[in-house]
Amino acid sequence: MKLGKDEIQKLILASLIVMGVVYSYFNLLLGPLAKSQEATRKSVTALGPEIAAAKAQIKRTEEVEKTAPASMETLRRVMAMIPEGSPVAWFPPRVSDFFKKQGLDKTSTRLNTEVVEKEMVGFRRMNWGIDLPKVGFVPFATALAALENEEPLLEINNLQLDVSREEVEMQHALLTVSNIVKQ
Amino acid sequence: MALHLNLYHEVLKAKALKRRDPLKLSMYGLAAVIACFAGYYVLELVKLHSINSELTRVKVEFDKLEPLAKTARKREEDLQSQMKAGNLLVKRVENRFYWAPLLEQVMQVVPREVQLTRLSGDLTGDGLRRCSLSIDGLSAGTDPRKVAEDLRTAFTEKFSTKYKNVSSKFRTLEDGTEMISLDGKQVPTATFAITVDLYSGEELIAAQPARKKK
Numbered sequence: 001m002k003l004g005k006d007e008i009q010k011l012i013l014a015s016l017i018v019m020g021v022v023y024s025y026f027n028l029l030l031g032p033l034a035k036s037q038e039a040t041r042k043s044v045t046a047l048g049p050e051i052a053a054a055k056a057q058i059k060r061t062e063e064v065e066k067t068a069p070a071s072m073e074t075l076r077r078v079m080a081m082i083p084e085g086s087p088v089a090w091f092p093p094r095v096s097d098f099f100k101k102q103g104l105d106k107t108s109t110r111l112n113t114e115v116v117e118k119e120m121v122g123f124r125r126m127n128w129g130i131d132l133p134k135v136g137f138v139p140f141a142t143a144l145a146a147l148e149n150e151e152p153l154l155e156i157n158n159l160q161l162d163v164s165r166e167e168v169e170m171q172h173a174l175l176t177v178s179n180i181v182k183q
Numbered sequence: 184m185a186l187h188l189n190l191y192h193e194v195l196k197a198k199a200l201k202r203r204d205p206l207k208l209s210m211y212g213l214a215a216v217i218a219c220f221a222g223y224y225v226l227e228l229v230k231l232h233s234i235n236s237e238l239t240r241v242k243v244e245f246d247k248l249e250p251l252a253k254t255a256r257k258r259e260e261d262l263q264s265q266m267k268a269g270n271l272l273v274k275r276v277e278n279r280f281y282w283a284p285l286l287e288q289v290m291q292v293v294p295r296e297v298q299l300t301r302l303s304g305d306l307t308g309d310g311l312r313r314c315s316l317s318i319d320g321l322s323a324g325t326d327p328r329k330v331a332e333d334l335r336t337a338f339t340e341k342f343s344t345k346y347k348n349v350s351s352k353f354r355t356l357e358d359g360t361e362m363i364s365l366d367g368k369q370v371p372t373a374t375f376a377i378t379v380d381l382y383s384g385e386e387l388i389a390a391q392p393a394r395k396k397k
Contacts, residue, residue: 078272162300
């Protein structure tokens, strides 16, 4: 079939229209739609692990809550052993009363330093000097044993015993102790 | 055979030409292609809608879970820090160094020929605790230096039953200038100063072994 000049022009025009339609379809309609689909899919995929992590976190916390009471009980007991208020107000009288009960009347306690416990949140360590100017060795050792048994939060870091020059039977005792208190 | 005369051949030819018009045919083809494209586009739109619905569902779930997870994380951190503090407290209480048994052992070791004039002890370290004792005194007897030496070895032997790595050494051991009366006899004296080092508790590193590189 032989095409005339008029027909060839029409064919070229039709081809141009087809190309325009195809270009517009892919670039102006299907392209943005595909992009939008991809972005939405990515959002869905990205939220997946976050949801899984959130669920895992909630589960982990529930498990920790199940095991916590046993450990918390110990902490509660320890907290109950520490009196309320400033340690400077209650610790020296407590020490004096303790040694009086043990038959050692003369005691003086002073605060040396105070250290914040970084690892134990909510607690601090206080270092004290306890001076017992006149004690017998055996009563002192007995009192010391009782002190170590009755005060689990207290530890003796330094101990010094000097024989009294006036009375050979008596000693001058100096203790440096640390005590854990609430912050 | 009958003779047929087509008097409309011009009209028919024009009609046939009109039927085969390339532009018209192209337009038909184009319309078909456009219909396919439109159908595919609608399909894609439906797919997008379904993905959007999925995203909305997931977002709603995440919005519900996120605050719960945040609260849970905070609660877990609080619980963990409280549990850690509790465990550390228990460990500290259990690893305390007790001085009373040490004084009891000193009392058992010191013989009647010796008088202690000064005793001091210093505790250092966490976990594995090092206790350094400094003992000053006066020994008496026919051989006061031997009495002091016996005391030093007795300290090592006695403390070794309860403590680790016990070592003792003389800081000073000198003959005394005074004579004292012991069991009715005048005997010479010696002054001494002994340092005893001993360890108790466990090394903290042992509880948490460091990872070795292969």
